Each structure stands twice: as C-alpha cells, then as structure tokens.
Amino acid sequence: MAIPANNTAPLFGEGASSTLRLVVYLVIAIALMIADRRGDWLEHLRAGASVIAEPIWRLAAAPSEFARDARVALADRHALSEQNAELSRQLLLAQTRLRRVEAVQEQNQRLQELLSVQKTLGLSVQLARVIDVDFGPYKRHTIMLDLGSDNGAKVGQPVIDARGLVGQIVEVRPHSCTVLLISDKSHAVPVRIERTGMRTIARGTGTLDTLELPNIPTSADVKPGDKLLTSGLGGRFPADFPVGVIRSVGNDATGMFAAAKATPDAALDRSAEVLVLHELANPVGPPAPAEEIGPPVSLKGSDEPAPPPAQPASPPAVQPNPTNQGEP
Amino acid sequence: MRIRGLNWLFWGGIAACFVFQLAPLPAVLLPFKPYWLALVLIYWMIELPERVPLGLCFVLGLLADLLGGEMLGEQALRLCILCFIVLRFRSRLRFFPMWQQTLAVFALLLNDRVVYLMVHAIAGDPPPPLDFWLAPVAGMLAWPWLFLLFDDLRARLRAGDA
Numbered sequence: 001m002a003i004p005a006n007n008t009a010p011l012f013g014e015g016a017s018s019t020l021r022l023v024v025y026l027v028i029a030i031a032l033m034i035a036d037r038r039g040d041w042l043e044h045l046r047a048g049a050s051v052i053a054e055p056i057w058r059l060a061a062a063p064s065e066f067a068r069d070a071r072v073a074l075a076d077r078h079a080l081s082e083q084n085a086e087l088s089r090q091l092l093l094a095q096t097r098l099r100r101v102e103a104v105q106e107q108n109q110r111l112q113e114l115l116s117v118q119k120t121l122g123l124s125v126q127l128a129r130v131i132d133v134d135f136g137p138y139k140r141h142t143i144m145l146d147l148g149s150d151n152g153a154k155v156g157q158p159v160i161d162a163r164g165l166v167g168q169i170v171e172v173r174p175h176s177c178t179v180l181l182i183s184d185k186s187h188a189v190p191v192r193i194e195r196t197g198m199r200t201i202a203r204g205t206g207t208l209d210t211l212e213l214p215n216i217p218t219s220a221d222v223k224p225g226d227k228l229l230t231s232g233l234g235g236r237f238p239a240d241f242p243v244g245v246i247r248s249v250g251n252d253a254t255g256m257f258a259a260a261k262a263t264p265d266a267a268l269d270r271s272a273e274v275l276v277l278h279e280l281a282n283p284v285g286p287p288a289p290a291e292e293i294g295p296p297v298s299l300k301g302s303d304e305p306a307p308p309p310a311q312p313a314s315p316p317a318v319q320p321n322p323t324n325q326g327e328p
Numbered sequence: 329m330r331i332r333g334l335n336w337l338f339w340g341g342i343a344a345c346f347v348f349q350l351a352p353l354p355a356v357l358l359p360f361k362p363y364w365l366a367l368v369l370i371y372w373m374i375e376l377p378e379r380v381p382l383g384l385c386f387v388l389g390l391l392a393d394l395l396g397g398e399m400l401g402e403q404a405l406r407l408c409i410l411c412f413i414v415l416r417f418r419s420r421l422r423f424f425p426m427w428q429q430t431l432a433v434f435a436l437l438l439n440d441r442v443v444y445l446m447v448h449a450i451a452g453d454p455p456p457p458l459d460f461w462l463a464p465v466a467g468m469l470a471w472p473w474l475f476l477l478f479d480d481l482r483a484r485l486r487a488g489d490a
Contacts, residue, residue, distance in 0.1 A: 018382065018415065025386045025408045032390075032401030037451060042400055049394040056395060060350035133352060138448055138456065139398070206454070269355075 051173055057144070061132050089127065089273065095162040096125065096275055103240045125275040126151070128159075131176065135208065141184035141268075143167075147276060148175040156236060158277045164242040164265030165189065165230060166274050181268055182243070183208050190233040191243050193226050202228060202243055202262060208269050211244050213260040214252060222249050222260055238277065333485040338379060341368050341478065342388065346395060359459035362467035363437060365392055365403075366410055370433060370471075371478050373414045374422050385411040399451070406443050410436055426472055433471045437464035 036042045132144035147153040149172045159166040159179050167187065171178040180187055187204040191213075198220060202211045216222055226246040232239025244262040252259035345364040353361060365388065373380045389404030396403070413436060414421065421432055441464055445456070 018412070021382050022408060022412045025382055026405060029386070029389075029401040029405035029408065032404070033399050033447070033451070036400040046394065046397075046400070050397075053395045056346060057350060060347045061352055064352050134397070135355075138453055142397075 047171065047173075050171070054173055054176060057132055092162050092273060092275070093125075093127070096160065099162075099242075106240075125160075125277055126153075127273060128276050129273055135269075140186070141167075141181040141204065141206070141208070142170075143179050143181065143274075145169075145177050145179060145274065145276070146175070147177055148173050149177075150174050152278070153177045153276060158237045158241075159274050160241060160277065161266045161274045163267060164244065165237065166266045166268065168236065169276070179274075181208075182211065182264060182266075183268055189237060189243055190231045191228040192231040193222060193246075194229050195223075195226050196221050198222070199231050199233065209263055210247075211262040211264055213246075213262060214257070216249075216258040216260060218251070218256075218258045220258065222246060222258065224248055228262055333488070334482070337478070337481055337485065338372065341372075346392065349392065350395060359462045360466040362463060362470045363440065364470075366407065366437065366440060367433070367467055367471060367474050368478075369407065369411065370414055370436065371475060373411060374418060375478075375482075377415055377418055380411065382408060382411055382415075399447075402444070402447055405447065406440050409443055410440055413439070426475070429475070430468055430471050434464055434468035437467045440464075 032042075126147060128145040128147045130143050131146050134143075135141055143166075145153075145159070153169060153172050155169055155172055157169045159168060165182055167179045167181040167184075169177050170180045181204065182189055182202070183204040183206070185204050185206040189202045190199065191202045192199045200213050200216060202213055205212045211228075213222075213228075224246050228243040228245065230237040230239055230241045230243055242265045244264045247261045247263050249258055249260045251257075342365070345368050348364045349361075369380060369385060369388070385407040386404045389407035390401065392403045392407075393400050417432075421429060424432060438461075441461065445460075449455075
C-alpha cells in the first residue's frame with residue numbers, strides 16, 4: 001500500500017509544499033478565530049448553520065433520551081409514570097403561579113396604599129423541555145429548549161423554573177432555542193437585595209453554583225443569607241423574581257470594594273422543564289420602588305392587623321392570564 | 329464495489345464521530361470523552377493518507393466547530409496540526425507495534441490538548457480544571473479498540489469483495 005506520489009516526488013520538495021499548506025491553513029484558522037471573537041458577522045453564518053446542525057444535535061441526544069425513557073418504562077407501569085409526569089408538570093406550573101400571585105399580592109397592597117388604580121401583571125408562561133445541555137470548561141453555559149420561533153419564542157425572553165430565574169433566550173431556531181444561563185461568564189442580571197433594597201448586579205462566573213456580585217461598597221449592608229430578587233431595571237427581566245442567596249461576602253482584589261458570592265435559586269443543573277415568560281406587562285417601565293429599610297414586616301406585624309383579612313379576596317382577581325402549555 | 333464500501337466506512341466513521349462528540353453524557357463521564365474525530369482521522373491518515381489531505385482535516389474541523397458551537401476555526405487549527413504531524417511521521421507510526429502506536433497517539437492527543445490550551449490562553453480564558461487532562465488518557469485507551477475495529481471492518485470489506 002505504498003503511495004505512488006512519494007516515489008516520484010522529491011522528498012524535500014514534498015515536505016516544503018506541505019509545510020506551506022499547513023501554514024496557510026493555520027493562518028486561515030487563526031483569522032477565523034479572531035473574526036469570531038471580535039466581530040459579529042460570523043453570528044449570521046452560525047445561525048444559518050445551526051438550522052442544519054439541529055437534526056444532528058437531536059440525533060446525538062437521542063440515545064440518552066431513549067435511555068431515560070426506557071428507565072421510566074421499566075421502573076413502573078406506563079400509566080403511573082405518565083400521571084407522575086403530568087402531576088409534576090402541574091406542580092411546576094402551580095408553584096410558579098403561586099409565586100407570581102404572592103408577588104402580585106404584594107404589589108396590590110402597595111398600590112392600594114397609594115390609592116391608585118389596581119394593576120394586574122399580564123403574564124403568560126409556556127412550558128418547555130430541556131433537550132440538550134452543554135457545560136464545558138470553555139463552553140458557554142447554555143441549554144436548548146424544544147420551543148422555537150414556530151411556537152412564538154423570541155430572543156430576549158426570560159426563562160424561569162419553579163425556584164428562580166434560569167436565564168434568557170439568546171438564539172431562536174424554527175423548532176428549538178438556546179438559553180444563556182445566569183451562571184454564564186458573559187451574563188449579568190440587575191438585582192436588588194430583598195432585606196435592604198440595595199440595587200446591584202449579579203454576574204455569572206462560569207460555574208453553575210456561583211454568582212458574583214462585584215463592586216459593592218464596603219460600607220454596604222450585605223450579609224450571607226440575604227435574598228436576591230430581580231430589580232426589573234433594564235426591562236429585560238420582570239421585577240421580584242428570586243435569583244439567588246448570598247453565600248459569602250469578602251473583599252475584592254483591590255480592597256476598595258466588597259465582593260459577594262451567591263448561590264442561584266434555580267436548579268440550573270437539574271431542571272428538565274422550565275417556563276418561558278411571554279409579554280411582560282411593563283417591559284420598559286419605571287423601576288420598582290425600593291423596599292422600606294428597617295425591621296422586617298414580620299417583626300412589626302402587631303401594629304398593622306389590617307392586611308391579613310384583606311388578602312383572601314385578592315387571589316381570584318389576580319390569576320395569571322392565559323397560561324398555555326407548550327406541547328412537550 | 330470495493331471503493332464504495334470503503335467510502336461508506338470512511339464517511340460513516342466520520343459521521344459517527346460527530347454524533348459521539350455531541351452526545352450528552354452524565355457529568356461524571358464528561359471529562360473522559362475521547363476526541364473521537366482525531367482518533368478516526370489518525371487511523372485513516374496512517375492507513376490511507378491520500379484520502380485525508382490537510383484540506384479535509386481543515387474542513388472537518390470547521391464543521392465540528394460549527395456543530396459544537398465553539399470558536400470558529402479552533403478545531404480546524406487543532407486538526408491541521410495533528411494531521412500534519414501524523415503525515416510527517418506516518419511511515420514510522422505505521423510499523424510501530426500496537427503499544428508504541430498507542431503511546432504515540434497519547435502524545436498526539438496531549439499535544440492537541442496543549443494547542444487547545446494555548447488558543448484559549450491567548451483568547452484570555454481562565455485555566456481549565458485538572459480533569460481537562462483526562463481526555464487524552466481516555467483517547468489512548470480507546471485507540472487499540474478503534475484500530476482493531478476499523479481494521480476488521482476493512483478486512484471484511486475486502487473479503488466480501490473477493
């Protein structure tokens with residue numbers, strides 16, 4: 001199985017030409033990498049290619065999906081597992097709805113106190129299944145959902161799960177979309193600290209279980225255990241969704257500011273189903289007023305007995321708007 | 329007939345690599361995922377180098393980058409370097425006994441990892457975790473089996489022909 005070319009071509013000439021070719025290819029590759037890093041024209045190419053790549057992704061995901069399905073089928077009776085899946089889906093929806101109702105209740109009370117018109121939050125959510133997950137040391141933290149532009153998904157929609165904020169849609173294809181997680185290095189969420197109302201930014205760190213809050217003034221009142229909620233600034237994420245809990249507070253490298261680490265509330269590495277938010281009531285509205293600073297409400301509850309009896313009446317009025325389930 | 333069978337084996341092997349490379353694995357196994365595409369290309373470069381010119385490596389690398397959603401050109405660069413080295417030392421690699429060949433493949437994959445690291449270091453990414461270095465070991469362990477499998481498939485093709 002000798003190569004005829006080797007016998008005829010001079011040894012060194014062959015070597016030189018292949019080295020030249022190598023250099024040419026390397027230069028092209030490096031140019032492409034630089035173009036990819038710096039420019040954004042390659043995004044279009046990538047978007048086009050991802051339409052072709054989608055069936056391959058699905059094919060690659062098929063064995064693990066098959067294994068999962070087989071496990072469920074063997075573990076218990078078919079009907080039981082179906083019911084189980086249905087119930088957990090309903091639980092997920094109900095929990096999110098409950099959380100939303102709580103937020104709306106709070107807002108309602110605030111508005112009533114201000115004697116202004118009652119406003120409901122128009123919120124419609126769509127259930128989506130996670131079809132592919134990709135976390136490598138150098139990969140972007142993304143998940144792929146089975147919702148696409150055919151189901152009405154749009155770039156920029158926030159994605160949540162039952163416990164908190166998951167991320168936002170960054171790429172939409174006809175039948176699937178890519179979600180950038182809040183833990184990705186390039187992602188940042190405007191948040192406020194629930195206890196004090198202080199506004200800051202939570203950045204992803206590239207590890208799933210850690211968010212970073214850089215550049216907090218050293219004098220600021222931030223303690224481990226403080227809850228982070230979305231502040232609604234910027235209009236991308238609705239206000240008052242849980243984001244995470246402060247885990248530790250320390251000094252940053254310069255010593256000028258404090259930097260805190262937080263644990264995300266959402267089960268970024270576990271959830272198989274998530275909710276995509278549609279049509280926010282106030283996409284670009286005024287920021288939510290800061291919570292009053294002082295002792296928590298539970299401590300001074302004795303001198304304002306009015307709110308508890310008022311609450312039971314409000315839930316029917318503030319049911320979330322049309323809630324359609326995406327087909328799985 | 330024979331050429332067609334060989335074509336199927338060649339392209340089918342490469343397509344299977346793409347699928348394996350993308351297949352989701354449990355997080356524990358993820359660092360052990362060998363660089364399948366490189367292994368299969370090394371095999372073909374050793375056995376039938378005229379089928380795997382540098383240009384093909386480049387194009388396959390670009391394709392893998394697009395599919396994997398990584399920096400465009402990264403795998404193209406890595407595969408070109410790998411391909412070049414293998415083609416240079418092909419005549420020696422070809423007559424190595426299996427264990428030496430396996431070690432050579434390990435060295436190639438390790439070199440590939442270093443190139444990967446350099447590219448990302450220049451791009452300004454943080455250093456990877458330690459398990460980053462497990463993939464070449466897995467690739468080395470996979471090599472003899474892959475080699476035997478492809479040799480066997482080719483032998484069968486030839487036998488079916490005759």
